[in-house]
Amino acid sequence: MSFELGLNKKTDLVLIVLVLLLAGFSVWFYTGKLKQVQDDINRVQAEIVQEEQSIETLSGEIKEREQALAQNTLFLQEKVPVAPLVDQFLLNLGRIQKETDTFILNIHISHQDADGLRPAPLEPQDTDGAAEGHIDGEGHTDGDDGQPDAVPQVDSGENPGLESPELELEPGYSQPPLDVPENVKQVTYSLTVAAPDFGRLEQFVSQVENLPRITKVEALSFAGLDELSAASAEETSLTFRLDVATFYVAEMDNLVADLPQAEFLAPSGKENPLFGGVLRSSDREDTAPAADKDSSAADQDHAAVGGADQAGDSSRFVQEINDLTYYVLQAGAFDTLKRAQRAAEHFQVKGWPVFIQQEILPYRVYIGMTASFRDALALAEYYQARGVEVYLRPFNIPPLADRHVAEGEAEMWHRFVMAGDELIRIYSQAAVHGGLAVSGENVPDVQDKQHSFAAAARALSEKLDPHLAELTGAMTAATEQGLKHLDDYEKTGKREHLVRLHEAVMRYLIAYEKLISALTSGSK
Numbered sequence: 001m002s003f004e005l006g007l008n009k010k011t012d013l014v015l016i017v018l019v020l021l022l023a024g025f026s027v028w029f030y031t032g033k034l035k036q037v038q039d040d041i042n043r044v045q046a047e048i049v050q051e052e053q054s055i056e057t058l059s060g061e062i063k064e065r066e067q068a069l070a071q072n073t074l075f076l077q078e079k080v081p082v083a084p085l086v087d088q089f090l091l092n093l094g095r096i097q098k099e100t101d102t103f104i105l106n107i108h109i110s111h112q113d114a115d116g117l118r119p120a121p122l123e124p125q126d127t128d129g130a131a132e133g134h135i136d137g138e139g140h141t142d143g144d145d146g147q148p149d150a151v152p153q154v155d156s157g158e159n160p161g162l163e164s165p166e167l168e169l170e171p172g173y174s175q176p177p178l179d180v181p182e183n184v185k186q187v188t189y190s191l192t193v194a195a196p197d198f199g200r201l202e203q204f205v206s207q208v209e210n211l212p213r214i215t216k217v218e219a220l221s222f223a224g225l226d227e228l229s230a231a232s233a234e235e236t237s238l239t240f241r242l243d244v245a246t247f248y249v250a251e252m253d254n255l256v257a258d259l260p261q262a263e264f265l266a267p268s269g270k271e272n273p274l275f276g277g278v279l280r281s282s283d284r285e286d287t288a289p290a291a292d293k294d295s296s297a298a299d300q301d302h303a304a305v306g307g308a309d310q311a312g313d314s315s316r317f318v319q320e321i322n323d324l325t326y327y328v329l330q331a332g333a334f335d336t337l338k339r340a341q342r343a344a345e346h347f348q349v350k351g352w353p354v355f356i357q358q359e360i361l362p363y364r365v366y367i368g369m370t371a372s373f374r375d376a377l378a379l380a381e382y383y384q385a386r387g388v389e390v391y392l393r394p395f396n397i398p399p400l401a402d403r404h405v406a407e408g409e410a411e412m413w414h415r416f417v418m419a420g421d422e423l424i425r426i427y428s429q430a431a432v433h434g435g436l437a438v439s440g441e442n443v444p445d446v447q448d449k450q451h452s453f454a455a456a457a458r459a460l461s462e463k464l465d466p467h468l469a470e471l472t473g474a475m476t477a478a479t480e481q482g483l484k485h486l487d488d489y490e491k492t493g494k495r496e497h498l499v500r501l502h503e504a505v506m507r508y509l510i511a512y513e514k515l516i517s518a519l520t521s522g523s524k
Helices: 002-071 086-099 198-209 253-258 281-287 290-322 337-349 373-385 410-433 443-461 466-492 495-520
Strands: 103-113 133-136 184-195 215-222 238-249 327-334 355-357 363-370 391-394
Touching: 086 103, 086 184, 086 198, 184 198, 198 215, 198 238, 290 410, 327 337, 327 373, 337 355, 337 363, 355 495, 363 373, 363 410, 363 495, 373 391, 373 410, 410 443, 410 466, 410 495, 443 466, 466 495
Parallel strands: none
Antiparallel strands: 103 133, 103 184, 184 238, 215 238, 327 363, 327 391, 355 363
């Protein structure tokens, strides 16, 4: 009995020792092996999560940049627009012609698909096609895209000077065909140019190649001048032929609003003497029935007594308001308001003025508006020096006609618009140059101008429908806010007040554009 009890104790002791050894081995194995492996797994998983977050962040930034680039085509279209813009390219050629002291004798224009296309022939081709025009240095245009004439201008015949037997052209150098997408079209300009010497030739070609728009010189040929046979012999100009290609992307009408703008000379208003379908005003008076003349005499007398000044005021107001020009600096155009707001927040963080035009697509982000082109140019240079590409253009305001102004209200409109314009010019100049020192004004003078403008706005609003009155109120509120920020800046010198002043200028001009648009659309 005692033997069995001792055996049981030994067995229990062995079991306890085995259990302790197994537990110790488990602890050692876990801490020495499994724990280390588990720590490695946790570390790798944490690294994976961190890398995934980094990839997601980078992917989001890349996507945002791609979307911004896709939506903001203003600057891309400086290189490849979505329309031929033949007129603007001709303006560039005219400018280059003047700067290099050369003379473009002849231009042949052809529109083609750019896919795998080889350079067009150097010799001028038939001009019967609807998409072709023939241009010489005399000043006419014929059948491109309806844009205003540019230098050089168009003629329907060949320039007889080009077929001179003395001109022998060497074979031109031609580059291989381009590999471009299917919807990219090409406009080829075959130029014949006279230059005083080879240096001017080089300048002409170099300036054409260095235009902001992508321009490809496809072929160039010329012949050297003959040696002079006598000391008194006259030197002749060097004539060369040049094939230049520009490109545009077709079938992208949704981006037409971002096309580059150009300034054209205003039409001269001359009548075409070869077109007899319209009688002059004197002809209409001479051919009017006598009864009509008699019946209108009383009306004319009445107008002379009570309406002449009114009509004159209306015409004067319309002319002066159409002469007002403002300039805008656009920093982007987006298809969604969220993206426009994100861009605006980016500029606000930098402490710059910003305004989003939300009425029509695309949503345009403005970071400056001025009443002076010089100030707008200075602002554009300021932003570009800080890596921000801006698009400087005139702010589009619909033109008025006499019929848009209600009878008896022309003088009221004149006082209101001109007083507001005077204020905005002071405010925009102060916002750009830092206060009133440049303008020579002082705050009390500006306050008097503000009171005059507010009084003119109240008097006019009583005559208008609620919608137009609301817009005049928005313009008045913008000028009042501008005066407050201007006064605060003059007192404190803090730049943030100039930023708010600039934003007030933008709010005024946006409201002004809405007001004129509503007026010209028929609202009274």
